[in-house]
Amino acid sequence: MVKVMTTPVDRLTPGDHICWPFRTDDERLTTMLEFVGAGLGAGEKVLCFTEEIAPRTLQSALAERGVDVETADALGQARFHTADTSYLATGRFDAEAVLDGWHRQLAEARQEGYAGLRVIADMAWAARRPQVDGTERLAWYEAQASRIFADAYATVVCMYDQRLFPGDRLRGIAAAHPAAVFPRTGDDWHPRLRLVRTTDPAGLRLIGEADRACRDALEAVLAGLAEDLPAGSPATVDVSRLAFADVSCAAALVRTAGALPYGMRIVGASAALRRLLDMIGAEAPGLTVLPADGVSPAAATGRR
Template identity: 35%
Template sequence: MRDGSGSVGGDAADRHVAVEYSTDDEWAAHLVRFVRAGFDKGEQVQYFADATDPRLVTRTLAGRGVDADSAVRRGQLVVTTADETYLTGSRFDPDAMIGLWRRAVENAAGQGYGNLRVIGEMSWGTRHMTGAERLLEYELRIHHEVFEQLPLTAWCFYDRRLMASEALDVLADAHLTRKGAAPRSHDRGGLSVAPLAGRPGFRLSGSAGYESRRVVAAASAALAASTAEDVTLDLSCLDHLDVAAFTDIAHAARRRASGTPLRLVGAPPALNRMMELFPELGAGLQGAGQ
């Protein structure tokens, strides 16, 4: 994976980054590096706190030589909370959050900043609240719907102390760039989904079966909600695809607002057999035999 330092006009993969940490010192090091880079480039920097006391953010910056207080006074640094951003109305709605990003970039531009730079703590995804189960759908969608369209750099902060490792891995895999990732076994199994680089779509890797039904559901929701006219689903890294997972994908293809078929590439032989057994599922799919 590439090391995302964030730059105006840079590749979307380098501007939407999953950052993992296990200690307060690691958190602070990532924070200071990100904020300093933003200040050096004259960007507006925002921090969406969840598990962290917002006051600790400015204290940590000040303690490491960053003049956070002056930046807050002039509006270049804004520290707020997940409840005021991701969770407006005590629920999470990916569409509402995508709209918030657009407004935030417009507001930053109105204040004279050419780029907006944000850190978002993602620990709220572990809460039992309406919409929290849509976090993976959201992380998948914003690569194309936000970062390929807006002058925005964002690091999604994932605290390993607060999230189960399997859930964190799936969410971090939805980013094309990861920082601070812990070593992982190559045979960990399960299913991961990542956006495609350079074109709207997603890649499924691993096994899409009963154990990964929540990941399949999130990927299917992202496919159905995608605003792009042409969307590709790459199955070339898939080891297993059961009927239930294929059905979810097929139903998502038919729900796409554009009405254009979902393009499948790298489909495993098992999918072709399913198409023969259940031809009605083929509506909305294209290229299943490729």
């Protein structure tokens, strides 16, 4: 049997918000070309934010790969921006304004009938221009963006040059994303955590592994449930496809349950997660836990 080789780009799906550290100029260019080309081929709208590579250079490289980027640009399917025309359009990094802009971009892509929105951004501007007001809030911004992109429509890659961002800062930024891709990632790579907002029931689905590596992203999405979901019923958090959760994940779930006006139902909890929840918040108000074995919440945990 012939093994089909894939790259991390091939394994991304709508809803993924990925931190993509890299070390070389070739890695940056190759990733951007693969990501943009795949999005256009899938009929998605593509937004490319470039800093170190001129938009015209990217477009020419795509054309050399056989991508009809000229038509995509003419139709509005592909848009190429620099930091000066996007993140720093006001002369500073206004995190709230940029986040509001993502809401508009998502709505616009849906109205235009695209299958999804695909975004790739070279974040080098945040390191190249440290004097710009607001860049110190970058990790907070990325965590809040994770909340916006949890609706399984956009696929977002944020590229961070490891030559520009100190290790401690980059680790904090990575934790604001549900998943990260690092150089020399093996063939079996897949996003560590996927956060998918659900409507029936209203809440959130967690897929993969939730630990300190993606703690800030998870906490931001959970904290936003009170605003992001309709009022009148508890939020349902489906963890049936969560292969692993550490104590930081359990603590975030307990805190969120106590803050939500109508409480939280955790569905599909493994025995290991139930033990963590019991250890952290055995009497947490508003928290109902339904384990994977189907036992009723009261029988399983003794709490409501």
